[in-house]
Amino acid sequence: MSDYGVVLLPSTAAALRSEKILLEANVQIRLIPVPRELSSNCGIAVRFAWGEREAVEAALAQARVDYEAIHRL
Numbered sequence: 001m002s003d004y005g006v007v008l009l010p011s012t013a014a015a016l017r018s019e020k021i022l023l024e025a026n027v028q029i030r031l032i033p034v035p036r037e038l039s040s041n042c043g044i045a046v047r048f049a050w051g052e053r054e055a056v057e058a059a060l061a062q063a064r065v066d067y068e069a070i071h072r073l
Contacts, residue, residue, distance in 0.1 A: 005053055007046040007060070008038060008068040015044035018065050025059040027052050038071055 009015045015031060022029045027048060034045040048056050050072055060067060 003050045003072075004047055005050045005056070005070055005072050006032070006035065006038070007048070007056065007070050008034060009045065010066060010068055012044055014065060014067070015046060017063075018046050018060060018067070021059050021063045021065060022046065022048070022056060025055060027055050027059065029056075035073065038069075 007018060009018060019029060019031055030047045031044050032047045034043055038045075046056075053070065057070070
């Protein structure tokens with residue numbers, strides 16, 4: 001997974017909820033420490049293959065999960 005994105009979330013609870021929602025939507029994700037160059041808020045981010053960005057956004061929107069940003073890395 002060399003071209004990937006990360007979802008920045010406001011809390012650990014939101015990160016864990018996002019993990020559950022995205023796995024149920026069959027999106028391969030991994031919880032990772034937030035890259036410090038992006039944020040110092042919640043210590044957990046969701047990493048995903050960049051090609052899955054639309055699926056990630058759709059699943060989170062449908063579940064009404066608030067997230068801070070999605071970044072491509």
